[in-house]
Amino acid sequence: MKYQFPENFWWGSAASGPQTEGVYEGDGKGQNIWDYWYEQEPTKFFHQVGPEKTSRFYEKYKEDIQLMKETGHNSFRTSIQWSRLFPEGAGEVNQKAVDFYNAVIDELIANDIEPFINLYHFDMPMALQEKGGWLNRETVEAYVVFAKTCFELFGDRVKKWFTHNEPVVPVEGGYLYQFHYPNVVDMKKAVQVGYHEVLASAKAIKVYHEMNQTGEIGIILNLTPSYPRDENNPEDVKAAAIADAIFNRSFLDSSVKGEFPQDLIELLRDIDHLPEIETGDLETIKENAVDLLGVNYYQPRRIKAKETTTKLAEGPMPDDYFDNYIMPGRKMNPYRGWEIYEKGIYDILTNLRENYGNIRCFISENGMGVEGEEDYINADGSIEDDYRIEFVKDHLAYVHQAIQEGSNVQGYHMWTCMDNWSWTNAYKNRYGFIAVDLEQEGKRTIKKSGRWFKEMTDQNGFNA
Ligand code: BGP
Numbered sequence: 425m426k427y428q429f430p431e432n433f434w435w436g437s438a439a440s441g442p443q444t445e446g447v448y449e450g451d452g453k454g455q456n457i458w459d460y461w462y463e464q465e466p467t468k469f470f471h472q473v474g475p476e477k478t479s480r481f482y483e484k485y486k487e488d489i490q491l492m493k494e495t496g497h498n499s500f501r502t503s504i505q506w507s508r509l510f511p512e513g514a515g516e517v518n519q520k521a522v523d524f525y526n527a528v529i530d531e532l533i534a535n536d537i538e539p540f541i542n543l544y545h546f547d548m549p550m551a552l553q554e555k556g557g558w559l560n561r562e563t564v565e566a567y568v569v570f571a572k573t574c575f576e577l578f579g580d581r582v583k584k585w586f587t588h589n590e591p592v593v594p595v596e597g598g599y600l601y602q603f604h605y606p607n608v609v610d611m612k613k614a615v616q617v618g619y620h621e622v623l624a625s626a627k628a629i630k631v632y633h634e635m636n637q638t639g640e641i642g643i644i645l646n647l648t649p650s651y652p653r654d655e656n657n658p659e660d661v662k663a664a665a666i667a668d669a670i671f672n673r674s675f676l677d678s679s680v681k682g683e684f685p686q687d688l689i690e691l692l693r694d695i696d697h698l699p700e701i702e703t704g705d706l707e708t709i710k711e712n713a714v715d716l717l718g719v720n721y722y723q724p725r726r727i728k729a730k731e732t733t734t735k736l737a738e739g740p741m742p743d744d745y746f747d748n749y750i751m752p753g754r755k756m757n758p759y760r761g762w763e764i765y766e767k768g769i770y771d772i773l774t775n776l777r778e779n780y781g782n783i784r785c786f787i788s789e790n791g792m793g794v795e796g797e798e799d800y801i802n803a804d805g806s807i808e809d810d811y812r813i814e815f816v817k818d819h820l821a822y823v824h825q826a827i828q829e830g831s832n833v834q835g836y837h838m839w840t841c842m843d844n845w846s847w848t849n850a851y852k853n854r855y856g857f858i859a860v861d862l863e864q865e866g867k868r869t870i871k872k873s874g875r876w877f878k879e880m881t882d883q884n885g886f887n888a
Contacts, residue, residue: 434835793853
């Protein structure tokens with residue numbers, strides 16, 4: 425069967441500033457929470473590898489952009505590091521950062537690769553974190569200044585902007601499950617942090633539109649479809665709906681419909697965890713929905729009604745309402761421990777079509793990582809990552825089906841192009857279709873999947 429995609433489909437990959445740039449303390453960059461946390465607790469990081477050891481995009485961006493071209497990109501997403509542009513989070517702009525991002529944007533455009541720029545990818549400047557980070561409402565205002573500065577500096581050439589990548593992750597990681605700084609467990613704080621992220625996003629969208637910019641602005645969400653263990657068991661169905669409200673609809677409804685889901689509001693009210701909201705906030709959120717939605721998809725969430733009695737924390741936690749469940753017999757990613765469920769991507773796109781006004785969207789991350797070293801390297805140095813090609817094909821087949829049925833999908837970006845540093849997982853999972861050899865000054869080698877991606881994008885589709 426031939427899977428042919430619409431004309432002008434966006435093909436490419438996604439990355440982020442903190443995971444690729446390097447020069448983490450050079451050229452005027454300020455400290456962010458990752459730099460700080462690594463300094464304080466290096467053992468939290470896989471093999472104790474911290475944010476200083478990236479793929480060095482700061483120096484190698486020209487070479488990398490050529491490789492993007494060679495692997496068939498017509499678009500590429502990265503983020504502007506807040507602490508590079510504003511070393512203190514607010515105040516003086518770092519001119520070296522302006523020069524660097526100008527150079528990257530110009531180089532992409534010169535190579536016919538459209539820059540997609542995200543503003544926040546988990547990288548709170550430490551000067552703001554010291555005052556509470558997203559917990560402090562002042563951070564919302566600092567973020568709006570950061571966003572406005574980016575639109576002013578780069579908006580003449582950047583026409584696709586995103587306010588956040590996966591805003592639920594700093595909430596889960598920093599305030600519930602301890603894989604981001606500040607590494608606390610407190611659901612009330614988690615709710616306030618998430619609320620401020622939503623408000624910051626709406627305010628940035630408002631500014632963008634008021635500036636009469638000529639592009640589009642959206643948000644990137646990791647939508648994790650929540651399936652009940654047994655669709656005929658009302659308790660499982662109810663538990664799955666709660667997980668969906670907390671982890672998906674919290675950000676999806678507020679970004680696309682401009683309002684928070686009623687069941688989530690009721691749940692939070694019952695435990696006295698509603699966030700502090702100021703007059704006018706809800707109107708701002710209502711009036712500033714996104715133009716465009718990025719969907720990151722890696723894995724589904726399987727849910728069953730609560731059976732365990734163990735409590736993860738003294739106060740309320742999302743896990744008080746459901747248990748996660750591993751469905752027997754399912755295909756798993758042996759490297760990451762995640763279920764591989766290709767149809768999940770189709771279910772998300774169908775849901776967006778049926779319940780979210782068929783919002784203009786694209787797949788902004790999808791991919792598979794290998795844990796540990798790349799032991800699939802042949803003696804001659806070639807890298808045969810057929811499993812990655814299969815993974816992408818299987819997901820693209822479902823994206824294709826959704827498009828056939830009317831979903832408004834504009835593109836597909838893989839996570840990621842170059843193997844890169846990934847937060848506390850460092851280089852545990854190598855997702856790139858281009859290998860990066862850290863022992864050899866970051867030498868790049870296109871993997872089999874990178875060559876396949878080029879062929880596929882040249883034909884705007886593939887046979888399977
Ligand atoms: C996404 C993030 C990326 C990247 C990716 C892989 O959630 O947007 O920043 O980290 O996941 O993550 P990991 O290496 O933890 O599997």
